[in-house]
Amino acid sequence: MRIGVLTSGGDCPGLNAVIRSVVHRAVVDHGDEVIGFHDGWRGLLEADYRKLDLDSVAGILATGGTLLGSSRVQPAQLRDGVERAKGHVADLGLDVVIPIGGEGTLKAARLLSDAGLPVVGVPKTIDNDIASTDVTFGFDTAVGVATDALDRLKTTAESHQRVLIVEVMGRHTGWIALHSGMAAGAHAIVVPERPFDIDELTEVVGRRFEDGKRFAIVVVAEGAKPREGSMAFEIGATDVYGHERFAGVARQLAGELERRLGKEARPVILGHVQRGGTPTAYDRVLATRFGWHAVEAAHQRAFGMMTALRGTDITLVPLAEAVERLKTVPHERYAEVECVL
Numbered sequence: 278m279r280i281g282v283l284t285s286g287g288d289c290p291g292l293n294a295v296i297r298s299v300v301h302r303a304v305v306d307h308g309d310e311v312i313g314f315h316d317g318w319r320g321l322l323e324a325d326y327r328k329l330d331l332d333s334v335a336g337i338l339a340t341g342g343t344l345l346g347s348s349r350v351q352p353a354q355l356r357d358g359v360e361r362a363k364g365h366v367a368d369l370g371l372d373v374v375i376p377i378g379g380e381g382t383l384k385a386a387r388l389l390s391d392a393g394l395p396v397v398g399v400p401k402t403i404d405n406d407i408a409s410t411d412v413t414f415g416f417d418t419a420v421g422v423a424t425d426a427l428d429r430l431k432t433t434a435e436s437h438q439r440v441l442i443v444e445v446m447g448r449h450t451g452w453i454a455l456h457s458g459m460a461a462g463a464h465a466i467v468v469p470e471r472p473f474d475i476d477e478l479t480e481v482v483g484r485r486f487e488d489g490k491r492f493a494i495v496v497v498a499e500g501a502k503p504r505e506g507s508m509a510f511e512i513g514a515t516d517v518y519g520h521e522r523f524a525g526v527a528r529q530l531a532g533e534l535e536r537r538l539g540k541e542a543r544p545v546i547l548g549h550v551q552r553g554g555t556p557t558a559y560d561r562v563l564a565t566r567f568g569w570h571a572v573e574a575a576h577q578r579a580f581g582m583m584t585a586l587r588g589t590d591i592t593l594v595p596l597a598e599a600v601e602r603l604k605t606v607p608h609e610r611y612a613e614v615e616c617v618l
């Protein structure tokens with residue numbers, strides 16, 4: 278079998294572990310040939326690739342980023358490029374393409390699969406918002422980085438009697454905010470699923486100081502917004518990929534809380550540090566299992582499917598189902614935390 282693999286969209290710790298696993302399973306166990314397309318869909322559309330053998334994936338299991346590079350592609354570019362992609366797959370004699378990616382990549386994978394391309398998807402995102410899989414690799418690493426940052430920020434907040442508003446990633450969902458906030462014992466957690474009320478947030482933070490506490494930590498997901506009419510709020514713009522470029526919820530919240538509480542408030546934006554660096558052991562294992570099962574799915578000709586974690590098992594789900602909706606934080610999860618707003 279000849280397999281093409283690519284990584285697309287925002288990178289994520291664990292991508293290299295998947296690539297390595299695909300190559301090991303395919304080459305060692307099946308005698309397959311594997312090529313890797315450079316920079317995501319761009320590599321497929323332009324037939325820009327390299328051969329992947331055991332040597333080329335040696336030593337990458339624990340590394341962050343992606344050996345193959347990644348990029349975002351505008352949906353229209355891909356739609357216009359379907360025939361070109363099919364032509365390259367045929368010319369290269371590929372039996373399957375394994376795209377590793379998040380929401381946008383998996384939607385593109387579905388498009389190509391519907392157009393007749395043999396595709397097996399592998400989900401990835403630090404945001405953990407892909408429906409149909411219990412967890413995506415990258416999430417555990419991101420939560421660990423954010424939790425470590427929150428632990429560190431507590432000490433400086435306390436020294437200066439400040440409110441720190443810590444912005445974590447999460448465009449549509451608050452998984453990183455919720456888990457890192459829980460792990461670090463944040464005093465308020467603000468998530469996109471639930472527009473916040475600035476009066477309520479002011480009260481929660483203010484009460485801490487009234488109780489004699491010297492600092493407060495608020496974790497906010499970058500996509501969080503206030504309830505309508507709650508406060509003046511600058512909304513970001515949409516970029517060419519259809520993604521919202523946020524105008525800085527932490528910065529806006531810090532300004533508002535400082536004004537309302539008369540306490541120094543500072544925004545801290547963790548940004549891409551959450552996506553970089555070495556994956557945790559959990560993410561390496563999940564990524565490795567996904568790679569292994571993607572190759573098995575290809576050999577079973579289970580095209581149009583995506584690997585997924587259900588409980589402790591890896592299973593296959595239709596790509597169509599996986600991209601139907603995002604996995605938001607369920608309502609019940611808020612009850613488990615004292616202070617989600």
Ligand code: F6P
Binds near residue numbers: 287402404447
């Ligand atoms: O999809 C993962 C993600 O990390 C989002 O949480 C974040 O909004 C986005 O990527 C940032 O992407 P970019 O690399 O384009 O800034």
